[in-house]
Amino acid sequence: MACKFCVKSPFRNQRLSLVRAAERSPMKKSGIGYAFKLIGISFLISLLISAAVIFIANDVFAFVSDSGEHVVTIPEDATADDVSAILKEKGLIRFPFIYQLYASMRSWGDDYLAGEFVLSDAMSYDELRYALSPRRGVRSQIKVTIPEGYTTDEIISLFVSLGIGTPEGFADVIENGGNFGYDFVAEIPEDTGRRYRLDGYLFPDTYFVYADSTETEIITKLLANFNVKFDEELREKAAQAGYTIDEIVRLASIVEKEAYYAADMAGIASVFRNRMSSSRYPFLESDATVKYAKVQSGNEEMLTAEDLRSVDSPYNTYLYRGLPPGAICSPGLAALQAAVYPADTGYYYFVSAKDKTTIFSRTYEEHLRAVAGLK
Template sequence: MLRRFSPRNPNKREQLSSRQIFILILCAVIAGIFLLRIPAKEANPLASDTLVTLHIPRGAPFTQIADSLIQQGLIESRRRFYWSARLKGKTDELQAGTYRVPGGLSYGKLVNFLSVAQPLQIRVTIPEGLEFEETAILLSKHFSFSAEDFAAYKDSAHLFHLPFEISSLEGFLYPETYDFYENASPREIIRRLIRQFLVEVDDSLRQVIRQKGKTVEEIITVASIIQGEAMIHDEMPVIASVYYNRLKRGMKLQADPTIQYIVPGPKIRLRQRHLEINSPYNTYLYRGLPPGPVNSPGRDAILAAVFPDTTKYLYFVARGDGSHVFSRTHREHLKAKAAFQQVRWEVYRQQQREKAPSP
């Protein structure tokens, strides 16, 4: 008769597996301690007052980070650095960016430093009157993202939860000087610019805008046109009055900044053919405001749009020195235009004389 096999301890195999796992963990800990005994000293011979610039690219794997540390003289052993980060559970906590790393750190202290250090900051000035795409190009020269990556957010106002409705982010990237971390993303930068916009156009100013029966987007649209026209800030409230007077009378705004907005590329001297471009932004063809802002206006232009001067002016033309001549009637305006054309002609003749070869 066959005997049924009955093991004395049915859990023996499981107990052995657990012991094996425990032994493996113990060996790993002992190996880690052994490897870290020497790295507990300085990981490099650099003096403690030495600062080394280290750049960690976005998405760089741990091995690439270690190679960069070796190249910069901050570590001598890739393996010891790995085990230092592994035992601290920080192999995935070394962030992209550019850092100033002090010399003379141990492997463990170097891991701690890189896991909590803030990247270097970049100071960027965004001028008044830039279009969204122009801002994207400017920022792409300072950061690792492309202008296209930044510009892709133009029609994503819903991502930033503004307290009012807008059709796009054009006009709402507040022009100012900012300090950003070197690894800042387009979304982080846009959020910062919008936050500054909400500081400048705060609740009290938005309440005034509502009391005037206007929306924030309408005010910023007018402000952007003023920003594009004015070189002298004291003239901004007067220019605002001209546009509001024309709107009240049902006249076309005939604002050059709205044409510049639909002409691709850098700002140019407008010709008659540009004034005939069929676009809702063409205020020479269509009455009323364009669909939205045409650039990001500064505070003076915004305040001028909210608090315009009270005038009867309907026209203005450049003098040639940055200021404007304002007129109430079309006849006065034609005289002012003729005077400006004379100034322009004199400038042209002077340029031709300067180019002519001397006898």
Template structure:
């Protein structure tokens, strides 16, 4: 019984072992033939049951195919790049050729214009505005027919560094002038034709001169007045020796000789005033300077005294008498009680009359030049005297007069004493 039971147990164990060790072993060819999943001529497919050699061969085949495709793609890209480069190279060459033709044409026409090649000779007048740029000047010349290529002229002017040397004004040019001749012509005032003549009468003061210059179109009155009281003329021999600048209303008062001058329209005010100072220096001859030195007078004192004589006198004969009165007071004023010159022309300087004084200052205005308040000559001249007044200041009449006055019609009265002067004032209609 016990043996039967052992045999049954052994058979059961064998069956379990055979079931555990069971394996299905079917080769690939038999499977493909039996399953019918792959038709004849169809490429091999890699399966999990393929052999290692088959799998390796198929992977390598696929890698070779991918690399071939990659090489083909690169070749197509290179071919496309070559075609693009060739296209753009053709475009670039065409642009260079077109640009070269354009530049060449520009240079040919520009150089021909620069040299005035085959240009007809005619005279034209052009107006160069004040402060005009080179471009604006080129346009003016182009419109006037002087040049044909304004851009090339502007380029040439810049290369030759001529841009900052052009003058304003009116010029008469010939149309067959080359660029160099045009530039040289426009860089000097001597070639300007917009000349105005201005006559300054004897006895005008700086304010009146400035107003006349503005009216004549020379320059603005404001600019003249600013320069007339500046230090910009200290390089002139006549001006650099002047003292007491802070006490003067206008440094150039008395040094702008009355005469007829030629100015340019819109002239530089410093240049215009310089002409007048130079003329004053010429008018003050060696003889005048020597005579002033003999009498112990500086040129400034001569002009100062002459300015009062010019402002106070009725005519040239009267100048000699008025000069004698002023000289007598300057020499003997303390002894005679006439040390103050007492001239009406100095009361409101630099204005002529009280009415000309700005309204805000009119009632309280006191001039530093008022010879009723100060002793001796004022700080500087009060007008610009002519040669007759200058000669009278150096060569007064020999008199004992200490007083003078004039009637409304210009008749002169002279007196030795204050009593005689009061009588003369009544005769002249100046008092009752």
């Protein structure tokens, strides 16, 4: 029932319209959207700042980094600016300005050792500074070159001749030193009758080592180099072909010893890969493996034709099928690459010519003619 005493305001509908209009106003919606945008931008900026802080912190403290090593030369009277530029050039730091700022905060000054140093990607700013600081005392460094094709015994003898370690110390580290943090070491077959557990993995290269290095430090350095050189691409290709890393290392060691020129390595590798894939040629018949077996038995006389059938050793690939139980030397990168990427051939034989090049043959008859032509 209508109230006769109530007065209907002419402005009531107008006020309600304004309120409803305000509720529908795009300004209110845009204000909410703007607030969300601000929150989103603030969050994004926070993420970027956090990422930058983590990135810089990793550069300063080397929480996560590669295990590569670099030879760094610091000139006389080098300043912190000079050193930061050198470290940046070698990839040891990312931010020279941050290094300089950190050095200033730590009051390091410009007191740096001059000379040649081996520095690791895994070193923090403090560790880099310590390695280059006169306050730590000078550790003399030695340049050591391990030729491709050296056996483990020869590598041990090389370091011992330079006053580093003992034969017994190296043998103990090689046999009982654990996996050194590498899967390829953990995957080396056990109880196969190989001479040394790490045969083939002590990578031949030129190294700068401290004169007072321990046997563990030396072996670790050589394995770290193998880990870098035998990269992911080589590992994946080997796996695709059905070979383990250790099988490739053993094959590459034979290629290293059989080839005089690197250009012939892919062809020689193809001969052995072809034989390993064929039931007609179950034996690799590598003279180098017989020579290795003969030397390991204490006989260093020249290899003879009779030795090929008389040296009874699992390393003799004339008498035992497939690959030998261990590598017969430490192969270089070219031999490893050849073992992984052999030439595509139909060859099953080869012989070295007088000029040290390699003559390849598809059949035994071709091979006999090639051998006869060398006489």
